[in-house]
Amino acid sequence: MASRRNVLKGVGMATIGASLPISGVLAQNAPAAASAAKAPKLLEMEGKAKLAVLGDRPLVAETQAALMDDDVTPTDKLFVRNNGQVPEATRDPKAWKIKVDGEVNTPLDITLGDLVSRFPNVTYQLVLECGGNGRSFFEPEARGNQWTNGGVGCPQWTGVRLADVLKAAGLKSSAVYTGHYGADPTLAGETDKPTISRGMPIKKAMDEHTLIAFKLNGQDLPLIHGAPVRLIVPGWAGSLSTKWLTRIWIRDKEHDGPGMGGFSYRTPKKPIVPGSKGDEKDMAILESMPVRSVITFPADGTKLAAGTRKLDLRGNAWAGDWDIKTVDISIDAGKTWKSAKVNPPANKFAWQRFTASVDLPSSGYYEVWSRATDSNGVTQPFQATNWNPQGYGANPISRIRVLVES
Amino acid sequence: MREITVTHVVVVTLAATFVLLGLDRAGELRPNRPADVPPAAKPAPVAAPAHDPDKGKPPPHNDRPEDLPDGKGRDVTFYTCTACHGVALIKAQGLTRELWDSTFDLMLEKHRMPPVPAAERGEILDYLAATFPPRRRGRGDDNPFK
Numbered sequence: 103m104a105s106r107r108n109v110l111k112g113v114g115m116a117t118i119g120a121s122l123p124i125s126g127v128l129a130q131n132a133p134a135a136a137s138a139a140k141a142p143k144l145l146e147m148e149g150k151a152k153l154a155v156l157g158d159r160p161l162v163a164e165t166q167a168a169l170m171d172d173d174v175t176p177t178d179k180l181f182v183r184n185n186g187q188v189p190e191a192t193r194d195p196k197a198w199k200i201k202v203d204g205e206v207n208t209p210l211d212i213t214l215g216d217l218v219s220r221f222p223n224v225t226y227q228l229v230l231e232c233g234g235n236g237r238s239f240f241e242p243e244a245r246g247n248q249w250t251n252g253g254v255g256c257p258q259w260t261g262v263r264l265a266d267v268l269k270a271a272g273l274k275s276s277a278v279y280t281g282h283y284g285a286d287p288t289l290a291g292e293t294d295k296p297t298i299s300r301g302m303p304i305k306k307a308m309d310e311h312t313l314i315a316f317k318l319n320g321q322d323l324p325l326i327h328g329a330p331v332r333l334i335v336p337g338w339a340g341s342l343s344t345k346w347l348t349r350i351w352i353r354d355k356e357h358d359g360p361g362m363g364g365f366s367y368r369t370p371k372k373p374i375v376p377g378s379k380g381d382e383k384d385m386a387i388l389e390s391m392p393v394r395s396v397i398t399f400p401a402d403g404t405k406l407a408a409g410t411r412k413l414d415l416r417g418n419a420w421a422g423d424w425d426i427k428t429v430d431i432s433i434d435a436g437k438t439w440k441s442a443k444v445n446p447p448a449n450k451f452a453w454q455r456f457t458a459s460v461d462l463p464s465s466g467y468y469e470v471w472s473r474a475t476d477s478n479g480v481t482q483p484f485q486a487t488n489w490n491p492q493g494y495g496a497n498p499i500s501r502i503r504v505l506v507e508s
Numbered sequence: 509m510r511e512i513t514v515t516h517v518v519v520v521t522l523a524a525t526f527v528l529l530g531l532d533r534a535g536e537l538r539p540n541r542p543a544d545v546p547p548a549a550k551p552a553p554v555a556a557p558a559h560d561p562d563k564g565k566p567p568p569h570n571d572r573p574e575d576l577p578d579g580k581g582r583d584v585t586f587y588t589c590t591a592c593h594g595v596a597l598i599k600a601q602g603l604t605r606e607l608w609d610s611t612f613d614l615m616l617e618k619h620r621m622p623p624v625p626a627a628e629r630g631e632i633l634d635y636l637a638a639t640f641p642p643r644r645r646g647r648g649d650d651n652p653f654k
Binding site: 143146147148149155156157158159160161182184188190191193240241242243245247248288289290292295324325326329360361363364365366375376377378379485491 | 559560561562563564565566567569571590591592593594596597600601602603604606607610611614617618619620642643644645646647649651653654
C-alpha cells in the first residue's frame with residue numbers, strides 16, 4: 103500500500119493562497135478565483151514563515167491554508183496585521199506601563215512586571231482572527247486588505263485575565279464599554295494620536311478567556327505581535343486585541359475611538375445591494391466572528407498519483423463565540439455531503455481540528471469543499487453574503503482543488 | 509609618467525559624485541525621498557549587545573511611482589496615497605468611482621490624511637476609478653438594482 107507521502111505528489115508546488123472562494127459557483131460563467139490569479143509575494147522576515155504579503159506598508163500578511171496545518175499555530179506562522187507603524191522595542195519590558203481608568207473606583211497605573219506578579223497567570227489556546235478575514239470572497243470587491251481565509255491563528259497565549267484586573271480596579275455601575283489604546287504610531291508617524299482604538303461591551307471584557315497577554319506559545323511576545331503586552335479578545339475582530347497595549351479606558355457609553363464608527367468593523371442591519379455605498383446609519387458593530395472552516399491538508403493544487411481512490415484530508419474550523427457542531431465535505435459541489443470527524447476544542451475559543459476520508463470514484467479533477475456548522479446551527483453559505491463596503495463577515499464554504507492523474 | 513596621488517583620487521571621486529547627483533533627476537541617489545523614508549541604519553554595536561529598538565520591526569519597504577500602472581494622474585495619486593501606505597493596498601482594490609470617492613472621505617475623516625485640493629482629488633479619483641475598477645464579476649455583475 104502506498105504511503106500518504108507517496109500518494110500525494112506535488113504538495114510543495116501547490117498553489118499558495120489556498121482555500122479559495124467558490125466564487126461564482128452559481129453563475130452562468132464561473133470566473134477564475136481572483137485571489138489565485140497569481141502567486142502572492144512571500145514574506146521575508148526574521149522569525150516569520152513565508153506568509154503571503156497582502157501589504158508592505160503597513161505590513162499585512164496572511165497564513166496560507168497549507169501553512170495552517172497545525173493543532174497549535176506556531177509563532178512564525180501566525181498572521182500579521184498592522185494598522186500603523188511598529189513602535190520601537192522597549193528596553194525594559196517589566197517597566198512598561200498600562201493604565202486602567204475611566205469608570206472605575208481605583209484607576210490603575212501598573213507596570214507589566216507588577217501585573218504579572220499581582221494577578222493569576224493563565225494559558226489558553228485562543229483563536230485570533232482579523233475582522234476582515236474572508237474579504238476577498240466578496241463580489242464585487244469590498245474595500246480593504248484582500249484576505250482569503252488566512253487572517254487567523256490559534257496559538258497558546260499566556261496572560262492575566264482582563265476580568266481580574268477590572269475587578270481590582272472596581273467597575274462603577276456606569277461602566278458599559280472598554281476603549282483600548284496601543285503604542286503604535288500612525289502611518290503618518292504621529293505618536294500623540296491613536297492609530298486605532300476599538301472597544302467592547304463589559305460582558306466580553308469580563309469573559310475569563312479575555313486576556314492581557316505577554317507570552318505567545320510560551321515565549322515573550324515578538325515585537326511584531328505586540329511586545330511586550332497586548333490584549334487577546336478571542337472570537338471577535340482582531341482589532342480589539344490591541345498590540346503594544348498602554349491603556350484601557352472604561353467608558354460609560356459605546357467607545358468612539360478610531361475604528362468604531364462609519365463602516366469600520368460593521369455589517370449591515372438590512373442587506374444592501376452589493377457594490378453600493380450603503381448608509382452608516384444602517385450598520386451594526388461586528389461582534390462574534392462567523393463560522394468558518396479551512397482544509398489545511400492537502401494543499402490546493404495537489405496532484406494525486408494515478409490510481410488514488412481515497413483522499414485523507416484535515417483542517418480547522420472555528421466560529422467566534424461558538425463551538426463547531428459539524429463539518430461536512432463534498433467532492434461534487436454540494437450534491438452529496440459526508441461528515442468529517444471533528445475534535446473537541448482544547449478549551450473554549452480554540453479552533454477544532456477535523457479529519458475526513460473521502461472516496462474519489464475515478465481519476466480527474468475534484469473540488470473538495472468544507473462546510474462547518476456552529477453550535478447555533480448556523481452554517482457557511484455557498485457564497486459571501488451580506489455585502490458591505492468594508493467587507494466584513496465573508497465566510498463562504500471553502501475549497502481545495504486536486505487532480506488525480508490518469 | 510605622473511604618479512597618481514591621494515589628492516587625485518579624492519578630486520576624481522568628488523567630481524564623479526557631483527556629476528552623478530546632477531544627472532540623478534529622479535532623486536534615486538539622494539536621501540530623504542518624499543514618499544517613504546526608511547529608518548536610518550543603526551551603527552554596529554561596539555561593546556556588549558546594545559538594545560536595538562528596531563529589532564523585530566518589519567523590513568523597510570519603498571515603492572516607486574512606476575509600481576502603479578501608467579496613466580494620467582498616476583504620480584499625484586502615488587505621492588498622495590503613499591505618504592501613509594504602500595501601493596500594494598491600492599492595487600488590491602477594485603472599486604467604482606463612487607466607492608473610491610467614499611474611500612477618499614474615509615482617508616480624510618478617519619485616517620487624518622491632509623486636505624487635498626478639489627482639482628487634485630478629481631484627478632486622483634479619475635486615475636483610481638479607471639485603473640482599479642471592480643474586477644470580480646460574480647452574480648452581482650448584472651444586478652437589476654444598481
